[in-house]
Amino acid sequence: MMRFMMSLFAALTLWAMPVQAQDSGPLRIEITEGVIEPMPFAAPDFVADTAAGTELGRNIARVISADLAGTGLFRQIPAEAHISRITSFESPVQFADWRAVNAQALITGAVSVDGAGRVVARFRVYDVFAGQELGSGLQLVGTRDGWRRIAHKVADQVYSRITGEGGYFDSRVVYVSESGPKNQRAKRLAIMDYDGANLKYLTDSSSLVLAPRFSPTGDRVLYTSYETGFPRIYVLDVANVGRRVLPTQDGTMSFAPRFSPDGRSVLYSLTQGGNTDLFVMDIGSGSSTRLTNAPSIETAPSYSPDGRQIVFESDRSGTPQLYIMAAGGGEARRISFGQGRYGTPVWSPRGDLIAFTKQSKGRFHIGVMRTDGSEERLLTASFLDEGPTWAPNGRVIMFTRETQGAQGQASLYSVDITGRNLKQVSTNGGASDPSWGPLQD
């Protein structure tokens, strides 16, 4: 379960094995169930070994709590209600005190700053009613600036141990930051932690930019920019913000790029003579291959996680609908058959579902369906919802919601795949076109 030990900034080490890891204990949330009662948990401030660590200990606990409560699956028991105080990480836990406040899960931790200025955090997760540890204690080491990532990693562990699913808190989102009125909107690329922290701009707003897409490892971003006056696809290196335009023929427009699962090629739309088809380009060599050849619009392609199939949008039937074809092109089969227009399909990282935008009776929806088109479920409805992107664990979807009218503004929202826990994602001003990156190492 926890094999992501070393990373660029944080060493996460297995620190103790007090009880054997449990695959499934009594403490369990089945997140496929439609409506559940959130599980009450307590996450007291991490105990600080040094005075300098006190604030850090409080902040880490706060971020862990926000992560867990933000899923809608957990409910935080506020510190004021706690009977026991955790003053030592090593002292035995007074389970009776935590049972009394109905905390089903308890997260305890300690934090210190070592001689090199690194943050060292340890934590344990308890099943309060069973009176035992859930999984093993872990130690994480990170930079001072990276303390939020330590908190997210702890929360990912807790989420994962209790739900049996992968986490998604230690992840980032790249999106388009928007400002100005609708008819003079300025757009620039921005990147942030999934919860809106650590915002950084990747471009200025001198050129219109659209729809950034993370690479599978989160090291690069594909996006469309009008820098030359015409839409072209750029690839940007997240670490040094260096970018380059992908080669294209003069007189064409390219947009709607997405990485292949191996990160080596780009699937995209190319418009030539007014007609839009799908192409794939090898990023290294710049050589491209045509995948569709039809007079209709073919756009918004997305690979299956195994890279063998492509889901895309086409109006070959007269209205925009969703189709699946083999990665090399060829015969496509239509998968959307409901009332309305379908667009921007995105394959789930788990491979089981396709998220899409649906337009029907003047409303927009974000929905999911199985890859054969069955079991369509609409998760949202508003004046304008579009452009779904999957959380790394395939359980949550983020998308753009734009409000109506002259004062209309775009913002990011997330919803889980059962349609619960719809909420706005914190961004600095207007925001659209999110792309949710992978869990970080």
Next chain:
Amino acid sequence: MTYLSKTFLLFAGLALAACTNPDRFDDATGAGLDSGAASGLTGAASDPASAAYFQQAVGDRVLFAVDQSNLGTQAQTTLDGQAEWLMTNRDFTAIIEGHADEQGTREYNLALGARRANSVQEYLISRGVAADRLRVVSYGKERPIEICSNEACYAKNRRAVTVLAAGPTS
């Protein structure tokens, strides 16, 4: 990007299908302004060889029905005027910008705007304008001229605008 600060009164509302009231292009619409049309180019509208004349008297835009890219009679009349003007004023090149209303996904609207721009380009070429004087670009739903969220605005946003530039197209 630069935006025109001037407000042009459109006298030749003819170009605007289904427009009964005098139309004011209060035109910061980015339409074209990304693509090299500098405000210095416009000149006086009274000068028939000026870009301002083209924009206001000839009519620089045509409108489309929902999801359509075919040209109606009114659009063809406007484009006949554009072709004639372009044949007379050979120093100008043009970028045709295709646009869509906000009812649609970003990607689909980009492709739809491209279809519209292409319809105009093909029509102008069929009327004798040299292909190498015309380029096309689509803005999809990114550059609405009208910002309300109802059909009155959508109708004006579903457009293709012929934006003049001096000199070669590329």
